[in-house]
Amino acid sequence: MTSPTNAVKLPADWRDFLALTKPRVMSLVVFTGLCGLLAAPGHINPVLGFTAVLCIALGAGGAGALNQWWEAEIDSGMKRTSKRPLPQGRLERTDARDFGIALSVASVLILGLAIHWLAATILAISIIYYAVVYTIWLKPRTPQNIVIGGGAGAFPPLIGWVAVTGDITAMPLLLFAVIFFWTPPHFWALALFVQTDYAKVGIPMLPVVAGEVATRRQILAYSIILLPLSAVPWWIGGTGPLYGIAALVLSGVFLLLTFPVAFRRTGEDDRMKPEKRLFTYSIAYLFALFGVLVADRAIYGSSVLT
Incomplete structure (x- = not known):
């Protein structure tokens, strides 16, 4: 180089x-x-x-x-x-x-x-x-x-x-998993509206190599997985209901925002508004989700699952 x-x-x-x-x-x-x-x-x-x-x-x-x-x-x-x-x-x-x-x-x-x-x-x-x-x-x-x-x-x-x-116990591994599955839809939303940049320098980002349709389907797939996964810490008794309900609501909104991205036809909106909206929300989503996790801990005390 x-x-x-x-x-x-x-x-x-x-x-x-x-x-x-x-x-x-x-x-x-x-x-x-x-x-x-x-x-x-x-x-x-x-x-x-x-x-x-x-x-x-x-x-x-x-x-x-x-x-x-x-x-x-x-x-x-x-x-x-x-x-x-x-x-x-x-x-x-x-x-x-x-x-x-x-x-x-x-x-x-x-x-x-x-x-x-x-x-x-x-x-x-x-x-x-x-x-x-x-x-x-x-x-x-x-x-x-x-x-x-x-x-x-x-x-x-x-x-x-x-x-x-x-x-290392189940709870921190679940937090790891939430971010792991959050990352692809977050980053691919960005990659969709800057894909020409990646193509120009030869970086094989998914939209460049597999095309927009495949990328949009992948975004939807990961967002569907993220919805139940984000609530697992509550379902296994690792958090209180504040986190669990907030996780379902925040992840539900995340999933709803992926629909116009997943089913948008190429060239339908050159300004990529749905993709930019999803990318912006995805950042706020992670801040909110982890912020609620801390609030839940303050309210309900130590996690049941340690």
Whole structure:
């Protein structure tokens, strides 16, 4: 991979390094990690809890920086990502690589030393999963990249939960599964209205390789699975009714929003309004779902399933 070239080398500042961490993506990662920590049965010292969440943020930021280091040339060819620091020439690729490695290593070491090594190991797996398995291996090779690679974004609540409890049980695995099945419809809704970008740089996203019809059907299929799956923590006694009812309502709205996406004919609405609406709601959905999980924990106390 060759570095993108620019006629003028622009100066870098702290905001460019912050941009490498993908702060918008990190906000959702940090929030779900915090919610996993707050919803877990048991208690953790607030300073250690803050440290755990900080390490999740650092790990996510490090993985994001490594992603941008590897994909600098790809990003320069896509309208959506061409304004990032590396395509703009404000940072050297080696700086992004070293920054990503430093954040990643620091996050794992601090979490291991301050909390315990099980949580740190899961954090390390999540970083490798995103930076290597998804970015380097899956993304350029298979249209199922976001399905398999979606596991990378599902780790934070598991890490937060394990930081408190010290072990892996059914509840954090269910939270992992919810994000895992949420990711494809969330990301494919975006991919539908930026597919020309992916096609231009040769990334085999599902709309590019399999077409819009197949992508829309896949979005519907995952959204159907997400509806009952999101309520399983309640059905097995792991949460109270507040979470269960909210999960069904939020996931029901999610499913309803997929219908105009799933059954829209190609060219019917060039502005892609249903897809953009679903993408926007999908972000709010995850914030709301995990926020209610924490509220449920505050109302009903420790989960029955520990």
